Amino acid sequence: MSPSVSYLRRPEPAPAEAPAPVALRLQGVERSFGDTPVLSNLDLDIREGEVVAIIGRSGCGKSTLLRLLAGLDQANGGTLSWRGAPLSQRIREIRLMFQEPRLLPWKRVLDNAALGVDRQLARAALAEVGLGEREQDWPSQLSGGQRSRVALARALAHSPQLLLLDEPLGALDALTRSSMHRLIERLWRQHGFTLVLVTHDVSEAVTLADRVILLDHGRIDLDLNIELPRPRSPTDPRLVAYEAALLERLTGEERDGADAGASITSIEPASIAI
Amino acid sequence: MASPPSQQSRSLSAAFELIVPWLLPLLLLAAWELAADRGWLSARVLPAPSAVIEAGWRLTVDGSLPHHLWASTQRALVGFAIGGGLGLALGFLTGLSRTASQLLDTSLQMIRNVPHLALIPLVILWFGIGETAKIFLVALGTLFPVYLNTYHGIRNVDPQLIEMARSYGLRGPSLFWQVILPGALPSILVGVRFALGLMWLTLIVAETISATDGLGYLAMDAREFLQTDVVLLSILLYALLGKLADLLAKSLEHWWLRWHPAFQSKRNR
Numbered sequence: 001m002s003p004s005v006s007y008l009r010r011p012e013p014a015p016a017e018a019p020a021p022v023a024l025r026l027q028g029v030e031r032s033f034g035d036t037p038v039l040s041n042l043d044l045d046i047r048e049g050e051v052v053a054i055i056g057r058s059g060c061g062k063s064t065l066l067r068l069l070a071g072l073d074q075a076n077g078g079t080l081s082w083r084g085a086p087l088s089q090r091i092r093e094i095r096l097m098f099q100e101p102r103l104l105p106w107k108r109v110l111d112n113a114a115l116g117v118d119r120q121l122a123r124a125a126l127a128e129v130g131l132g133e134r135e136q137d138w139p140s141q142l143s144g145g146q147r148s149r150v151a152l153a154r155a156l157a158h159s160p161q162l163l164l165l166d167e168p169l170g171a172l173d174a175l176t177r178s179s180m181h182r183l184i185e186r187l188w189r190q191h192g193f194t195l196v197l198v199t200h201d202v203s204e205a206v207t208l209a210d211r212v213i214l215l216d217h218g219r220i221d222l223d224l225n226i227e228l229p230r231p232r233s234p235t236d237p238r239l240v241a242y243e244a245a246l247l248e249r250l251t252g253e254e255r256d257g258a259d260a261g262a263s264i265t266s267i268e269p270a271s272i273a274i
Numbered sequence: 275m276a277s278p279p280s281q282q283s284r285s286l287s288a289a290f291e292l293i294v295p296w297l298l299p300l301l302l303l304a305a306w307e308l309a310a311d312r313g314w315l316s317a318r319v320l321p322a323p324s325a326v327i328e329a330g331w332r333l334t335v336d337g338s339l340p341h342h343l344w345a346s347t348q349r350a351l352v353g354f355a356i357g358g359g360l361g362l363a364l365g366f367l368t369g370l371s372r373t374a375s376q377l378l379d380t381s382l383q384m385i386r387n388v389p390h391l392a393l394i395p396l397v398i399l400w401f402g403i404g405e406t407a408k409i410f411l412v413a414l415g416t417l418f419p420v421y422l423n424t425y426h427g428i429r430n431v432d433p434q435l436i437e438m439a440r441s442y443g444l445r446g447p448s449l450f451w452q453v454i455l456p457g458a459l460p461s462i463l464v465g466v467r468f469a470l471g472l473m474w475l476t477l478i479v480a481e482t483i484s485a486t487d488g489l490g491y492l493a494m495d496a497r498e499f500l501q502t503d504v505v506l507l508s509i510l511l512y513a514l515l516g517k518l519a520d521l522l523a524k525s526l527e528h529w530w531l532r533w534h535p536a537f538q539s540k541r542n543r
């Protein structure tokens with residue numbers, strides 16, 4: 001439980017350290033529904049073990065992108081590769097946690113977490129998310145936050161190398177969200193998976209991610225490194241500054257189109273530190 | 275007395291809840307017995323309940339009632355097994371395969387709209403008046419409710435759950451057993467309960483028309499000899515058997531759907 005142990009296992013990379021190899025590579029990815037292009041000519045590299053948050057206005061194609069990454073949908077063009085192979089060949093290493101928990105109501109918590117894997121693995125995963133005690137309950141007996149954690153345990157039980165989260169905390173209250181943030185960060189430190197997280201919540205993005213990607217009209221509008229040490233405090237002024245800048249960029253887009261807020265394509269944390 | 279509801283008063287109210295549904299039938303029975311006893315009702319029209327019970331005892335002792343009961347139950351079960359099994363299989367087929375549903379569903383819906391009892395003359399022409407005719411009718415009567423509810427149950431399984439299960443590596447049989455079948459089960463069981471009702475209805479009609487044993491035959495035979503008590507007895511037995519079948523289906527529901535919030539008793543929580 002203690003985060004200090006995980007610090008030892010996964011030290012903060014020093015700036016001079018060689019960057020981790022690229023694990024996920026998207027080149028010229030296109031996806032359209034009928035005549036409406038949703039993703040157009042998307043290029044994106046994500047490094048091994050990186051946490052990337054994808055934000056953007058509703059309907060900008062975040063879920064579409066994540067479904068492509070999870071192999072639930074096929075691109076109309078371009079290539080997606082994971083660890084050097086076409087993504088579809090190594091789909092077992094990738095797990096998506098949906099926006100809704102999508103638990104099977106007719107299976108007890110343990111059997112839900114054990115979907116497609118051994119019960120022993122599911123039991124361990126449930127213990128990791130703090131629901132070891134509830135393994136014999138029905139999903140209908142759980143709270144919303146507990147259901148999300150079961151869904152997270154179900155994904156973890158498969159030991160994914162790439163974990164995709166689609167607004168997993170959208171329906172939760174602020175307090176539960178922040179404890180889920182800590183849980184997700186801890187699990188990431190312990191397991192070392194690559195994490196791609198879609199969210200509506202800018203503060204969630206800057207709290208969790210190494211990189212925030214702003215998607216707009218199917219293109220990457222901004223790719224911002226969040227260079228802050230972990231664990232991050234939501235009241236850290238640098239974090240607040242990142243958040244304000246991203247929010248301005250998001251709302252600026254709404255006001256005057258894509259070129260507003262272009263001045264903040266990169267933010268020097270040092271320059272905004274108080 | 276002003277204390278909060280105790281264990282005792284709670285079990286009392288539970289007992290009360292158990293008794294209430296039976297109050298009205300018992301009251302009617304008492305009134306009926308009284309009316310027959312006083313001669314307000316002619317025994318030809320409606321013999322006293324005690325007379326019906328007596329008739330039941332008489333026929334049990336001479337062995338004819340068990341014989342007829344068994345004959346009817348056998349037909350009901352065989353007919354239901356064939357009709358329900360076929361309905362289930364067809365429902366799975368059309369529910370799971372788009373080709374099968376395009377090929378079969380329209381035809382099945384057309385046949386369904388013919389009241390199966392209207393086929394009796396044809397069935398007698400085909401099978402005569404033997405066992406086959408009666409079993410055929412029961413099978414036909416139970417097939418459609420099971421078929422329709424299985425088909426709709428499978429079609430209405432939450433596609434998000436199926437997508438999730440697929441993305442977690444479930445395929446073919448394991449997807450069917452773990453996701454599709456349990457998702458369709460509530461609907462299938464509704465179909466089974468409908469079918470059980472139709473099973474007895476069909477059997478009564480079939481046995482009344484042509485049979486040499488069974489409850490329907492017992493009633494028709496008694497009518498010829500003006501034994502109103504025996505006629506009543508067989509009608510009551512039909513009611514009882516129908517209730518029994520329904521209870522059985524209900525307890526199956528309670529067991530299989532115990533995950534369903536609607537079936538979770540307070541004890542279970």
Ligand SMILES: Nc1ncnc2c1ncn2[C@@H]1O[C@H](COP(=O)(O)OP(=O)(O)OP(=O)(O)O)[C@@H](O)[C@H]1O
Pocket residue numbers: 033038056057058059060061062063064065
């Ligand atoms: N199966 C589909 N068929 C047709 N259009 C679709 C389909 N899925 C998504 N779209 C369209 O693609 C666009 C992007 O959808 P997507 O679900 O990716 O948005 P999103 O960024 O996840 O939005 P939100 O933040 O509201 O979840 C939307 O305009 C949507 O209407």
Ligand SMILES: [Mg+2]
Pocket residue numbers: 062063064
């Ligand atoms: Mg979405």
